[in-house]
Amino acid sequence: MKISVLLLGGAVVVLGVGAAAAALLLHDGVSASATPTRAEAFLARNARLLAMPSNARAMVNPLQPTAENLREARLHFADHCAICHGNDGNGDTMLGRGMYPKPPDLRMANTQNLSDGELFWTIEHGVRFTGMPAFGGHGSTDDSWKLVLFIRHLPQLTAEEGMEMGRYNPKGPEDREEEQDENDFLNGAPAQGTPQPKSSAPPRH
Ligand code: HEC
Known part of the structure; x- marks a missing residue:
């Protein structure tokens, strides 16, 4: 009798703590557009860093930040990463805003203070339960190391570099159509949708 009362009491306490923790974590329902609480962001970040093999952190970038x-890396980032992270790495993109957790501003201390190895490992393996995909497994790891160089360069990205990246951002069908119209216009072809001149039609009588 006594034991079952104790067990019941214990179960109630466990359930209560669990409910409180869930309320803390899911403070804003389960919407992905919500902003994580500090506690949640802290837990998620440290769980990720703990899950990383300890030798990953100490890896040294074998490549140099040469202009080439x-x-x-910049063009690669524009093509593969900017859709979520933005060309300048601030993460304020249409996709980024709708994610939970959201892509962090890669120029800030939280990211810049990670070691080269931690950045590399994150790019190669992604981050589970988040939108961050794994980009490794395509043979050479050079691309990921170059991206690490670029992430280090992000805080000093120039306007010209950003504009060049804009030309390498993936384009949807609408952008392509617009671009085609612009090219047609520049090449002297009549813009689509405007009536064709009738001057070449044969006279009626
Ligand atoms: C589909 C969206 C998406 C794409 C594409 C994407 N990322 Fe991410 N990335 C994320 C999200 C979301 C996070 C945050 C994960 C978290 O909270 O742990 C993230 C986190 C990161 C981090 C860790 C930053 C930190 O401070 O912990 C790095 C580094 C990173 N991304 C680099 C890249 C690179 C380089 C590419 C392209 C090769 C890329 N990402 C492509 C969504 C994306």
Whole structure:
């Protein structure tokens, strides 16, 4: 009798603590557009860093930030990463805003204070239960190391570099159509949708 009362009491306490923790974590329902609480962000971040193999952190970037390596990485980032992270790494993109957790501003201390190895490992393996995909497994790891160089360069990204990246951002069908119209216009072709001149039609009588 006594034991069952104790067990019941224990179960109530456990359930209560669990409910309180869930309320803390899911403070804003389960919407992905909500902003995580500090407690939640702290837990998620540290769980991720703990899950990383300890030798990953100490890895040294074998590549140098030469102009060529940085340019390659910049265009690669524009093509594969900017859709979530933005060309300047601030994460304020349409996709980024709708994610939970959201992509962090990669220029800020939280990211910049990670070691090269931690950045590399994150790019290669992604982050489970988040929108961050794993980009490794395609043979060479050079691309990921170059991206690490670029992430280090992000706080000093120039306007010209950003504009060049804009030309390498993936384009949807609408952008392509607009671009085609612009090219047609520049090449002297009549813009689509405007009536064709009738001057070439044969006279009626
Ligand atoms: C589909 C969206 C998406 C794409 C594409 C994407 N990321 Fe991410 N990335 C995220 C999200 C979301 C996070 C935050 C994960 C978290 O909270 O742990 C993230 C986190 C990161 C981090 C960790 C930053 C930190 O401070 O912990 C790095 C580094 C990173 N991304 C680099 C890249 C690179 C480089 C690419 C392209 C090769 C890329 N990401 C492509 C969504 C994306």
